[in-house]
Amino acid sequence: MEVEREPCEEPPPTMMEEEEAEAIPVAKEPPRIHRLDQSVVNRIAAGEVIQRPVSAVKELVENSLDAHSTSINVVVKDGGLKLIQVSDDGHGIRYEDLPILCERHTTSKLSEFEDLQSIKSMGFRGEALASMTYVGHVTVTTITAGQLHGYRVSYRDGVMEHEPKACAAVKGTQIMIENLFYNMTARRKTLQNSADDYPKIVDLLSRFAIHHINVNFSCRKHGAARADVHTVATSSRLDAIRSVFGVSVARNLMKIEAADDDVSSSVFEMDGFISNSNYIAKKTTMVLFINDRLVECTALKRAIEIVYAATLPKASKPFIYMSIVLPSEHVDVNIHPTKREVSLLNQEAIIEKIQSAFESKLRNSNEERTFQEQTMEPSSSGPKDTRKDSDCSPKLSGSRSQKVPVHKIVRTDSQDPAGRLHAYLQVKPQSHLGKESDLTVVRSSVRQRRNPKETADLTSIQELVSEIEGNSHSGLQDIIKYCTYIGMADDVFALLQHNTHLYLVNVVNLSKELMYQQVLCRFAHFNAIQISNPVPLKELIMLALKEEDLDQQCDENDDLKEKIAEMNMELLKQKSEMLNEYFSLSIDLDGNLSRLPVVLDQYTPDMDRVPEFILCLGNDIDWENEKSCFQGISSALANFFALHPPTLPNPSGDNFQFYKKRQSSRNPQDEGNSSNSLVDDVVIEEQIDHELLAEAENAWAQREWSIQHVLFPAVRLFFKPPTSMATDGTFVQVASLEKLYKIFERC
Ligand code: ADP
Ligand code: MG
Numbered sequence: 001m002e003v004e005r006e007p008c009e010e011p012p013p014t015m016m017e018e019e020e021a022e023a024i025p026v027a028k029e030p031p032r033i034h035r036l037d038q039s040v041v042n043r044i045a046a047g048e049v050i051q052r053p054v055s056a057v058k059e060l061v062e063n064s065l066d067a068h069s070t071s072i073n074v075v076v077k078d079g080g081l082k083l084i085q086v087s088d089d090g091h092g093i094r095y096e097d098l099p100i101l102c103e104r105h106t107t108s109k110l111s112e113f114e115d116l117q118s119i120k121s122m123g124f125r126g127e128a129l130a131s132m133t134y135v136g137h138v139t140v141t142t143i144t145a146g147q148l149h150g151y152r153v154s155y156r157d158g159v160m161e162h163e164p165k166a167c168a169a170v171k172g173t174q175i176m177i178e179n180l181f182y183n184m185t186a187r188r189k190t191l192q193n194s195a196d197d198y199p200k201i202v203d204l205l206s207r208f209a210i211h212h213i214n215v216n217f218s219c220r221k222h223g224a225a226r227a228d229v230h231t232v233a234t235s236s237r238l239d240a241i242r243s244v245f246g247v248s249v250a251r252n253l254m255k256i257e258a259a260d261d262d263v264s265s266s267v268f269e270m271d272g273f274i275s276n277s278n279y280i281a282k283k284t285t286m287v288l289f290i291n292d293r294l295v296e297c298t299a300l301k302r303a304i305e306i307v308y309a310a311t312l313p314k315a316s317k318p319f320i321y322m323s324i325v326l327p328s329e330h331v332d333v334n335i336h337p338t339k340r341e342v343s344l345l346n347q348e349a350i351i352e353k354i355q356s357a358f359e360s361k362l363r364n365s366n367e368e369r370t371f372q373e374q375t376m377e378p379s380s381s382g383p384k385d386t387r388k389d390s391d392c393s394p395k396l397s398g399s400r401s402q403k404v405p406v407h408k409i410v411r412t413d414s415q416d417p418a419g420r421l422h423a424y425l426q427v428k429p430q431s432h433l434g435k436e437s438d439l440t441v442v443r444s445s446v447r448q449r450r451n452p453k454e455t456a457d458l459t460s461i462q463e464l465v466s467e468i469e470g471n472s473h474s475g476l477q478d479i480i481k482y483c484t485y486i487g488m489a490d491d492v493f494a495l496l497q498h499n500t501h502l503y504l505v506n507v508v509n510l511s512k513e514l515m516y517q518q519v520l521c522r523f524a525h526f527n528a529i530q531i532s533n534p535v536p537l538k539e540l541i542m543l544a545l546k547e548e549d550l551d552q553q554c555d556e557n558d559d560l561k562e563k564i565a566e567m568n569m570e571l572l573k574q575k576s577e578m579l580n581e582y583f584s585l586s587i588d589l590d591g592n593l594s595r596l597p598v599v600l601d602q603y604t605p606d607m608d609r610v611p612e613f614i615l616c617l618g619n620d621i622d623w624e625n626e627k628s629c630f631q632g633i634s635s636a637l638a639n640f641f642a643l644h645p646p647t648l649p650n651p652s653g654d655n656f657q658f659y660k661k662r663q664s665s666r667n668p669q670d671e672g673n674s675s676n677s678l679v680d681d682v683v684i685e686e687q688i689d690h691e692l693l694a695e696a697e698n699a700w701a702q703r704e705w706s707i708q709h710v711l712f713p714a715v716r717l718f719f720k721p722p723t724s725m726a727t728d729g730t731f732v733q734v735a736s737l738e739k740l741y742k743i744f745e746r747c
Contacts, residue, residue, distance in 0.1 A: 039134075039157060042104060046131035051078025053197040054204055055179055056136075058294075059128035060175055061208055064088035066109065066121045069172060070215055070233065074205060077222035079196025081180050081188065085222075089172040092144035093153055099163050102138060102155040104130040117329045122293055124333070129175075130158050136180040143169040205229040206244045207287045210321055212238040226423070241273060241321060245285075249319055252279035254365055256322075258357035267330065268351040272322035274358065276365050277312045279319055287321045291331055295342050302602065303355045303713060309601035310518070310718055311362040313525055314600070324350070348484070352716065359717060460627035461523050462696070464634070466519055468720050472683055476721035476731060479503065485712045488704055490655070491645045494712075495734075502735040507643055509730040511711055513718050518599050518640035521718070523630075526584035526597035529604065534592035535574055537614055541565040544611035568618030575623065583633060599641045603710045607646050607698075613640035643707055648696035659693045 016366025050056050057074060077083035093101060100106045107126030112120065132138050133155040143150030152162045173243025181188040189195070198221065205219040209231040219229040231243050242250035250342045253273040262265045275281075284303050288294070309316040330345035344350060479498045484496040486502075493504040546559045569591045572579070576587040586595035593614065599605075613636055621632040649658045725731055 043134045046134035049127050049131040049136055054200040056084055056132055056177055057201050058204055060086035060121035066123055067091050072217050074219040075222050076198055076201055079198050084177045087174040092173055093142040098153055099160055102129045102133045103158050132177050133158050137178040139176045141169055142173040202228045209244050210240045211289045213237055217402050252276050258354055260353050266322055266346040268326045268350050270324045270354055275319040277315045279315055281317045284317045285319045289323045290342055300351050303351050304358055306601055306713055307355055307358045460630055464631055465520050471722050472720035473723045473726050476726055480715050485708055491650055501733055504732045504734050506730045507707055512638050512642035514715055515599050515641040516634050519634040519637050524582045528584045529596045529598055531594050534594035537569040537591045537593055538565045540611040540614045541568050544615035548579055572618055600714055603706055605641045609640050646699035646703055650700050651693055651696045659688050
């Protein structure tokens with residue numbers, strides 16, 4: 001390196017140098033543009049299509065499926081770098097086509113661009129085989145129906161290395177790739193250093209195998225006697241899943257279906273198998289086929305994870321197999337070089353419908369299961385039940401002590417679901433449930449029974465949840481369920497469209513209320529955020545008190561603050577057992593905060609607000625009355641988790657000044673120095689604290705992302721808008737499009 005740099009450091013004196021010394025800019029000669037050699041172009045393109053061994057396997061298996069094979073066998077050596085061999089029993093390749101088989105853009109599947117609209121095959125680019133020949137050694141053996149023998153031919157860089165040789169062959173095609181990436185040193189090294197692709201290949205074949213259940217698949221390591229994937233054609237999807245993913249997965253699956261046929265919103269059919277509350281895994285497995293293509297769809301995956309986390313928090317990493325079929329003209333398959341993603345017409349509407357189908361399926365299943373537990377194990381929670389509040393439902397305990405024969409276990413009755421559950425779960429005869437519709441009763445009961453041992457027994461929580469249900473505004477509910485999020489209108493208001501109306505919605509109020517409802521729903525059943533370095537409560541409270549001082553310009557002395565902080569800390573330490581058990585808020589013996597609850601999945605609150613939250617817990621909770629205590633803690637958590645504007649001002653508004661001024665006043669040389677020249681002032685004024693600015697930009701962008709992708713999807717699913725929101729300025733109708741169009745027509 002140094003040797004190379006030397007001549008630059010001491011260049012020989014030239015005309016150029018003299019010119020530079022006089023600071024006259026010299027236009028450097030522009031570099032020449034030349035046409036890349038075709039082989040370079042091809043190799044670059046190939047590297048994109050065949051990103052790693054598993055991508056080659058995917059292309060080859062898709063070709064075999066396109067060739068209507070009923071049996072596909074894969075053999076892999078050295079994670080695919082030494083050898084990938086895919087053999088099928090499909091229709092084979094014609095002898096006459098062999099010379100151009102591996103040229104770029106040669107395909108039997110597409111002729112006109114328009115064909116893409118109705119394409120049924122997985123391939124269409126005619127690039128996969130060609131690409132493989134640019135980054136590996138490809139040998140094809142194939143035979144077509146009615147031929148006495150097959151042909152074998154090898155390819156390099158898109159062309160045949162020799163004339164096809166006649167050979168013995170079994171029905172179909174065998175494609176062998178050897179020494180993948182032999183000419184791409186960097187990629188080969190990276191792949192060799194990381195864990196090899198074999199597990200990915202097994203996973204890929206497993207996914208294909210549970211969708212194409214009429215095809216036999218096998219996948220094995222070269223030389224291994226046993227295959228790691230081995231399926232035989234079957235007519236039962238569940239059998240296929242059982243044989244690939246195992247009994248423990250298959251036994252915990254439920255069938256799900258959804259469809260829509262409304263041209264103005266969405267047209268699709270979906271069916272699949274999804275895990276129930278007994279399926280516990282570390283990560284989500286989502287096997288998604290759209291029009292028989294194995295694809296990924298992050299938005300859909302996220303939407304489903306949200307439903308699981310809210311409905312079955314303990315089983316929040318589901319297994320999902322799902323096949324979606326749409327009219328082929330609604331799917332754009334041509335958006336990704338490896339066809340890993342597709343783009344759908346009305347994607348949002350489809351995702352929403354699927355989300356609702358999941359929600360009702362999971363809620364129903366949860367209902368049934370919990371019910372069964374309660375009736376079948378009458379004594380399970382009895383003796384353990386040492387809880388202080390003895391407000392246990394008389395009806396509930398009554399039903400527990402009765403021995404119900406298994407065949408008479410009461411499940412949700414589809415004819416009269418509300419009536420049945422109502423009888424079981426209306427905990428207090430004097431509760432406010434009487435006036436509510438049956439459905440809301442069911443819903444609230446279901447929510448609480450998510451964790452029957454703890455929550456069903458706590459009347460106070462049931463009452464708080466019932467209050468939410470009873471106070472829900474159906475008009476607003478309709479708006480949020482079927483609205484489209486347009487964007488943020490300012491720091492606090494989001495713009496929503498519902499039918500032909502536009503609404504401004506106060507995101508802070510909305511999120512606060514959603515979080516409050518979520519806290520009650522998840523009561524005693526939270527996932528937790530571990531704080532890596534537990535924080536002393538006293539310091540947090542001191543911070544909050546000082547912050548308050550700044551706001552109110554009062555000057556209580558520090559001793560007093562210390563005292564307040566000390567007292568609050570002691571109080572919270574006393575309450576720590578309850579806070580931990582019900583709210584996942586952990587405070588250790590030394591008074592350090594070590595754990596916070598997850599109130600909404602995929603969302604971490606603004607940690608700058610922890611001090612304020614802790615102070616509020618210490619100061620504002622009525623610990624004497626159970627119901628108002630829980631309500632107070634829930635509100636404090638809701639306020640902490642709400643999507644407040646970030647503490648740093650929004651740099652994209654008028655507040656940009658903040659980032660300039662701050663810099664000049666922060667500059668220590670400025671302080672007390674009145675002799676700054678005007679020029680200096682200008683220079684300092686122009687300076688911007690880029691670090692601070694970047695931090696603020698990041699915080700605001702992050703918030704906006706969370707509003708769109710976490711808050712509104714969750715609001716659509718779970719939110720019960722309180723009636724007050726219709727009049728307190730949270731929802732404001734700003735325009736009706738019909739009227740706007742009229743105005744624009746006149747322009
Ligand atoms: P594409 O699949 O996009 O057409 P490929 O490069 O993957 O492009 O394949 C080129 C052509 O080779 C295919 O269109 C198909 O006609 C033929 N082909 C490839 N693999 C097979 C196979 N296993 N069986 C039969 N034909 C095949
Ligand atoms: Mg192909």
